[in-house]
Amino acid sequence: MTKRAVVRGVGHYLPERIVENAEFEAMIDTSDEWIRTRSGIERRHFAAEGQTTSDMATRAARAALADAGLVPDDIDAIILATSTADLTFPSAATMVQANLGMSGGFAFDLQAVCAGFVFALSNANAMILSGQANRVLVIGAETFSRIIDWNDRSTCVLFGDGAGALILEAQDGQGSNADRGILATDLNSDGQYKDALYVDGGVSTQTTGHLRMQGKEVFRHAVEKLAQTAHRALDKAGLSPADVDWMVPHQANLRIIRSTAQKMGLPLSKVILTVQDHGNTSAASIPLALSVGKERGQIKQGDLLATEAIGGGLAWGSVILRW
Numbered sequence: 001m002t003k004r005a006v007v008r009g010v011g012h013y014l015p016e017r018i019v020e021n022a023e024f025e026a027m028i029d030t031s032d033e034w035i036r037t038r039s040g041i042e043r044r045h046f047a048a049e050g051q052t053t054s055d056m057a058t059r060a061a062r063a064a065l066a067d068a069g070l071v072p073d074d075i076d077a078i079i080l081a082t083s084t085a086d087l088t089f090p091s092a093a094t095m096v097q098a099n100l101g102m103s104g105g106f107a108f109d110l111q112a113v114c115a116g117f118v119f120a121l122s123n124a125n126a127m128i129l130s131g132q133a134n135r136v137l138v139i140g141a142e143t144f145s146r147i148i149d150w151n152d153r154s155t156c157v158l159f160g161d162g163a164g165a166l167i168l169e170a171q172d173g174q175g176s177n178a179d180r181g182i183l184a185t186d187l188n189s190d191g192q193y194k195d196a197l198y199v200d201g202g203v204s205t206q207t208t209g210h211l212r213m214q215g216k217e218v219f220r221h222a223v224e225k226l227a228q229t230a231h232r233a234l235d236k237a238g239l240s241p242a243d244v245d246w247m248v249p250h251q252a253n254l255r256i257i258r259s260t261a262q263k264m265g266l267p268l269s270k271v272i273l274t275v276q277d278h279g280n281t282s283a284a285s286i287p288l289a290l291s292v293g294k295e296r297g298q299i300k301q302g303d304l305l306a307t308e309a310i311g312g313g314l315a316w317g318s319v320i321l322r323w
């Protein structure tokens with residue numbers, strides 16, 4: 001018997017306010033056509049005034065608990081992947097813990113920007129395999145609308161808010177890659193690319209700052225590194241792209257997603273796509289895609305999923321899991 005971290009439930013939350021590309025035409029020098037053709041984005045959701053990351057994360061967590069048929073006290077640990085926590089401290093994860101009324105366990109935030117959810121999955125997997133926790137609630141939640149520079153047309157049209165959550169549970173497997181659960185992970189970062197994507201403020205500068213991105217530079221790295229990391233993770237699992245039922249990529253740009261799928265020899269019909277409706281929701285994009293993909297009837301138990309993401313750091317990685 002081999003212990004595996006297996007998906008027990010999934011859920012998501014999207015704020016009510018939907019902003020179509022056309023709304024930006026009245027604000028800045030842009031067009032629906034430019035946004036669609038360059039990024040694939042058609043609309044995004046923005047959090048209501050006063051609505052925070054922990055609020056959205058809690059709603060996604062409740063949906064995942066309901067899907068799993070579990071109550072909050074069944075959870076041993078919460079990892080919340082976010083770069084837009086409510087406060088400098090305590091962690092937004094502890095706020096979710098309190099909102100859920102959990103009487104035990106532990107909770108912490110993890111920050112790896114758009115790659116945050118794959119880093120969180122990998123950490124949750126390690127915690128389960130080491131016996132530190134049996135059930136981990138892994139959340140990705142972001143309010144990037146709060147760090148957008150509304151005068152910067154090259155970034156403000158790209159991002160959205162939302163949250164997704166997954167419950168991983170220790171289960172026995174056979175030790176083969178036919179097992180359900182996380183089969184392999186591959187994490188990377190390279191701090192020399194800090195200037196490609198960052199927020200020009202933070203606690204020690206006593207400012208909140210705004211997101212700054214050299215879009216072309218990030219695009220170039222994404223196209224090169226995402227297929228590489230997914231291939232490496234598949235290799236570690238003793239699998240190949242031909243075994244993949246669904247690629248579940250970070251939803252930043254349809255052109256990046258297309259190019260990565262092409263490099264992996266996967267048709268677009270095997271890719272979960274939500275970028276058109278959500279925009280780039282950073283660490284929330286993969287759990288949102290997982291939840292929506294299941295809701296649409298695309299992702300089914302036993303399917304092999306290849307997730308991959310890249311973002312500020314640069315940080316990037318891939319997790320291979322059988323649903």
Ligand code: UT7
Pocket residue numbers: 029030031034035038039114153154155157214215216217218219222252253256280282310311312
């Ligand atoms: O989630 C973390 C990872 N992030 C990403 O993966 C994002 C990676 N980068 C991208 O997705 C793309 O680089 C963008 C969508 C950000 C931009 O696409 P691009 O094809 O690289 O366009 P560009 O930045 O080279 O800009 C092309 C032109 C420029 O005009 P000139 O210099 O050619 O005259 C821009 O000024 O498009 C102009 N432009 C716009 N035009 C209309 C930039 N933003 C806009 C806009 N509306 N919103």
